[in-house]
Amino acid sequence: MFPIVESREIAKNVFFQKIQAPRVAKKRKAGQFLVLRKGEQGERIPLTIVNSDPVEGTVTIIFQVVGKSTAELSQMKAGEALQDVVGPLGLATHVENFGTVVCVCGGIGTAPLLPIATSIKNAGNKLVSIVGARNKDLIILEDEMKAISDELIVTTDDGSYAKKGFVTTALQEMIDAKTKIDLVIAIGPVPMMRAVSEVTRPHNIKTMVSLNPIMVDATGMCGACRVTVGGETKFVCVDGPEFDGHLVDFKELTMRNRAYLREEKVAMEKFEHKDGKCMGGSN
Amino acid sequence: MAEITPKPRPKPFSIPRQPMPEQPASVRVKNFNEVPYGFTADLAVLEAQRCIQCKNPACVKGCPVSVKIPEFIDLVAKGKFAEAARKIKETNALPAVCGRVCPQEEQCEAPCVLGKKGDPVAIGRLERFVADFERVTGNVEIPKPGASTGKKVAIVGGGPAGLTVAGDLVAFGHDVTIFEALHKAGGVLMYGIPEFRLPKDIVQAEVEYIQKCGAKLECDVVIGKTITIDELLEEEGFDAVFVGTGAGLPYFMNIPGENLIGVYSANEYLTRANLMKAYDFPTSDTPLSKVKNVAVVGGGNVAMDSARTAKRMGAENVYLIYRRSKKEMPARIEEIHHAEEEGIDFRLLNNPLQFIGNEDGWVTEVECQVMELGEPDASGRRRPVPVKDSEYKLPVDVVIMSIGNGANPLVPATTPGLDTNKWGNILADQETGKTSKKGVFAGGDIVIGAATVILAMGAGRKAAAAIHDYLMTGNW
Ligand SMILES: Cc1cc2nc3c(=O)[nH]c(=O)nc-3n(C[C@H](O)[C@H](O)[C@H](O)COP(=O)(O)OP(=O)(O)OC[C@H]3O[C@@H](n4cnc5c(N)ncnc54)[C@H](O)[C@@H]3O)c2cc1C
Ligand SMILES: Cc1cc2nc3c(=O)[nH]c(=O)nc-3n(C[C@H](O)[C@H](O)[C@H](O)COP(=O)(O)OP(=O)(O)OC[C@H]3O[C@@H](n4cnc5c(N)ncnc54)[C@H](O)[C@@H]3O)c2cc1C
Ligand code: SF4
Ligand code: FES
Numbered sequence: 001m002f003p004i005v006e007s008r009e010i011a012k013n014v015f016f017q018k019i020q021a022p023r024v025a026k027k028r029k030a031g032q033f034l035v036l037r038k039g040e041q042g043e044r045i046p047l048t049i050v051n052s053d054p055v056e057g058t059v060t061i062i063f064q065v066v067g068k069s070t071a072e073l074s075q076m077k078a079g080e081a082l083q084d085v086v087g088p089l090g091l092a093t094h095v096e097n098f099g100t101v102v103c104v105c106g107g108i109g110t111a112p113l114l115p116i117a118t119s120i121k122n123a124g125n126k127l128v129s130i131v132g133a134r135n136k137d138l139i140i141l142e143d144e145m146k147a148i149s150d151e152l153i154v155t156t157d158d159g160s161y162a163k164k165g166f167v168t169t170a171l172q173e174m175i176d177a178k179t180k181i182d183l184v185i186a187i188g189p190v191p192m193m194r195a196v197s198e199v200t201r202p203h204n205i206k207t208m209v210s211l212n213p214i215m216v217d218a219t220g221m222c223g224a225c226r227v228t229v230g231g232e233t234k235f236v237c238v239d240g241p242e243f244d245g246h247l248v249d250f251k252e253l254t255m256r257n258r259a260y261l262r263e264e265k266v267a268m269e270k271f272e273h274k275d276g277k278c279m280g281g282s283n
Numbered sequence: 284m285a286e287i288t289p290k291p292r293p294k295p296f297s298i299p300r301q302p303m304p305e306q307p308a309s310v311r312v313k314n315f316n317e318v319p320y321g322f323t324a325d326l327a328v329l330e331a332q333r334c335i336q337c338k339n340p341a342c343v344k345g346c347p348v349s350v351k352i353p354e355f356i357d358l359v360a361k362g363k364f365a366e367a368a369r370k371i372k373e374t375n376a377l378p379a380v381c382g383r384v385c386p387q388e389e390q391c392e393a394p395c396v397l398g399k400k401g402d403p404v405a406i407g408r409l410e411r412f413v414a415d416f417e418r419v420t421g422n423v424e425i426p427k428p429g430a431s432t433g434k435k436v437a438i439v440g441g442g443p444a445g446l447t448v449a450g451d452l453v454a455f456g457h458d459v460t461i462f463e464a465l466h467k468a469g470g471v472l473m474y475g476i477p478e479f480r481l482p483k484d485i486v487q488a489e490v491e492y493i494q495k496c497g498a499k500l501e502c503d504v505v506i507g508k509t510i511t512i513d514e515l516l517e518e519e520g521f522d523a524v525f526v527g528t529g530a531g532l533p534y535f536m537n538i539p540g541e542n543l544i545g546v547y548s549a550n551e552y553l554t555r556a557n558l559m560k561a562y563d564f565p566t567s568d569t570p571l572s573k574v575k576n577v578a579v580v581g582g583g584n585v586a587m588d589s590a591r592t593a594k595r596m597g598a599e600n601v602y603l604i605y606r607r608s609k610k611e612m613p614a615r616i617e618e619i620h621h622a623e624e625e626g627i628d629f630r631l632l633n634n635p636l637q638f639i640g641n642e643d644g645w646v647t648e649v650e651c652q653v654m655e656l657g658e659p660d661a662s663g664r665r666r667p668v669p670v671k672d673s674e675y676k677l678p679v680d681v682v683i684m685s686i687g688n689g690a691n692p693l694v695p696a697t698t699p700g701l702d703t704n705k706w707g708n709i710l711a712d713q714e715t716g717k718t719s720k721k722g723v724f725a726g727g728d729i730v731i732g733a734a735t736v737i738l739a740m741g742a743g744r745k746a747a748a749a750i751h752d753y754l755m756t757g758n759w
Binding site: 023024027037041042043044068069083084085086087088089216217219220221222223224226227228233238252255256258259260263264266267270 | 502503508532543554555559571
């Protein structure tokens with residue numbers, strides 16, 4: 001069993017949890033994820049490891065409530081324990097001194113990007129961060145990103161906070177201003193990563209994205225997480241999660257992520273009914 | 284169940300092979316309960332009395348772990364079921380599993396002398412019977428571990444190979460820890476072979492038995508990620524490592540449309556259904572699409588399991604697309620027979636060319652081509668050749684690719700000095716399991732490719748003996 005040490009809501013429907021998982025904490029590098037299972041009937045849920053403390057043996061996750069499993073997870077309190085935590089999984093981010101790196105985060109994507117951005121910064125890069133969300137309530141980890149970035153731009157789609165517009169608008173402005181960019185790392189919803197890749201493509205700016213397909217085992221055994229990258233089939237859990245955004249077939253990924261919409265709705269309805277309250281997820 | 288006093292032995296050859304009572308096909312396609320009910324005590328005794336107790340038993344030679352077949356059958360014939368179970372366990376730690384899924388018709392039962400004139404003794408059914416008897420009556424004897432040797436062994440993977448090695452090594456007195464990547468040990472027995480063929484409670488009972496014998500089990504540890512083999516040897520104080528990671532890499536055909544929604548690998552489909560209990564959704568949280576038309580591509584046990592699972596998930600039409608004829612099918616005859624009874628639509632001498640999808644990315648059709656058999660190929664089986672202008676389309680909502688599994692590269696990729704062959708299988712001595720890396724042994728599907736439970740266990744037994752030797756002498 002893996003005890004939860006800390007659990008709190010940090011933005012609307014976004015939760016922070018610190019979990020005791022010493023073996024995972026000891027090994028984890030930026031860019032890697034874990035798979036957890038709440039209990040005996042639970043799904044295997046992949047989540048990025050946002051931080052880890054090898055000394056106290058804990059890992060941190062930040063997740064958005066989108067369906068039944070994340071809703072249930074969000075209700076777990078400190079002192080309760082998860083049945084399973086496996087990791088660290090996936091390949092760690094390749095980090096070196098690239099020059100100027102722009103980290104573009106959309107919504108909950110800031111959580112997985114924070115550790116990557118931190119190691120990018122520690123490797124001596126100039127770090128520009130663009131953090132965006134639909135509205136003010138959905139901006140997370142702004143202070144943390146600010147603390148490590150040479151420059152931070154915050155955008156909201158509806159203009160409820162900071163700069164009005166999309167993260168791609170801010171990125172396009174940087175490119176238009178002839179800012180020298182050596183690498184872009186974009187993590188967020190699939191449409192956002194796709195849009196960022198389209199902005200950088202004409203300028204040949206290398207763009208890494210972190211993919212989040214549906215997973216089951218996350219060890220390369222089932223093939224559920226397959227995506228097409230540069231015409232080849234890759235398994236995100238072992239070959240990724242990061243790939244060259246200019247080569248990813250985003251259309252296929254978007255489609256495949258919808259595979260269980262019908263069943264997920266059934267599960268959510270049953271859950272809300274049993275629970276007697278509405279969890280209202282968004283994606 | 285209680286042990287019974289058998290009636291006097293009838294004359295040999297006077298009793299026919301006893302049929303296995305099982306759920307009728309029309310009922311069982313609507314549930315995930317086990318298909319055969321198993322022998323009753325009376326049936327078991329009657330069947331056991333058929334054995335003529337050969338002085339030089341051919342059956343034992345057919346068994347990869349040399350179960351003492353005439354001895355255990357004699358005990359069954361005398362109504363001594365618990366003793367019979369112990370007799371089997373002298374050489375086979377997982378009789379309830381082997382009694383259900385071993386290809387007995389090609390192993391112990393094939394050379395049985397009774398088979399020359401009539402039907403061989405139903406050795407597998409008897410094995411299953413005594414294992415179940417032991418479990419159900421709670422009369423399981425836990426052997427005492429051997430005197431401690433102070434040596435530590437890590438087992439990578441909790442499948443049949445790893446469990447066997449663990450069981451043998453604790454008996455030798457070593458301190459054994461099994462590391463399993465998934466949340467449950469058992470390997471393919473848990474995630475692949477369906478509940479209706481091998482109930483998961485039984486697998487877990489076998490896993491618990493190995494634990495009670497003294498082996499430690501740590502689930503949720505992916506060796507190569509959570510800990511590497513070098514770290515096991517250098518930091519965690521293990522004196523030897525056995526790698527039994529199985530054949531967990533699904534093959535695809537690389538034909539158009541394979542990434543459409545609804546196209547699964549058998550591993551994914553079966554893992555969702557078995558390990559994650561998707562048939563119990565939404566009580567269990569993992570879903571699996573309930574659809575009308577399913578195509579399964581392949582002709583082995585995995586294909587049969589996928590097809591029969593799809594039927595139980597509610598599909599009306601399940602097509603089994605196989606490019607050769609029934610004669611070449613690698614699946615067990617019993618499983619092919621069960622699939623036919625359950626109404627699986629065999630599309631023999633057929634090969635998929637591509638999968639076609641709708642705007643939302645869902646698979647809607649599979650385009651097939653009719654084949655005929657030509658000259659034998661390298662495998663000795665007649666090569667399938669396409670028949671010109673024979674293409675046609677089948678409407679489908681789900682496709683399950685069951686064309687085989689390769690070696691998962693995770694462990695070799697993170698273990699310097701561990702050599703593999705061109706298919707990625709770990710190179711290991713067949714007799715000892717020794718690999719190119721000192722202190723590291725391997726066996727089961729990761730060495731020989733996707734095979735059988737009993738071969739994995741056989742490899743495990745040999746490796747355990749070699750590991751023991753290495754630990755005690757230090758000779759590599
Ligand atoms: C490598 C990786 C890292 C991730 N990191 C984070 C993270 O740091 N924070 C975060 O909030 N989310 C993260 N996710 C997504 C997270 O796993 C899903 O939101 C979660 O599994 C949804 O479960 P659910 O039952 O609540 O929702 P469901 O009702 O099951 O599904 C809602 C939607 O979530 C997606 N989804 C469902 N199951 C999975 C699955 N097993 N794997 C991936 N996506 C799924 C689908 O698009 C689905 O339509 C990550 C996913 C991957 C693959
Ligand atoms: C659907 C299906 C049906 C089958 N039917 C039959 C049948 O009827 N009869 C028969 O005899 N055989 C059958 N087989 C074959 C048989 O199951 C296998 O040959 C046997 O299970 C191989 O045993 P193993 O111990 O080598 O590997 P596996 O059973 O594959 O076990 C390997 C274990 O290692 C774990 N693992 C992998 N990598 C790591 C890692 N890096 N760290 C930690 N753990 C890891 C896996 O999670 C798994 O639990 C079938 C196979 C399938 C897929
Ligand atoms: S070969 Fe057949 S008859 Fe002879 S001992 Fe074995 S099971 Fe009995
Ligand atoms: S999740 Fe199963 S192969 Fe990646």
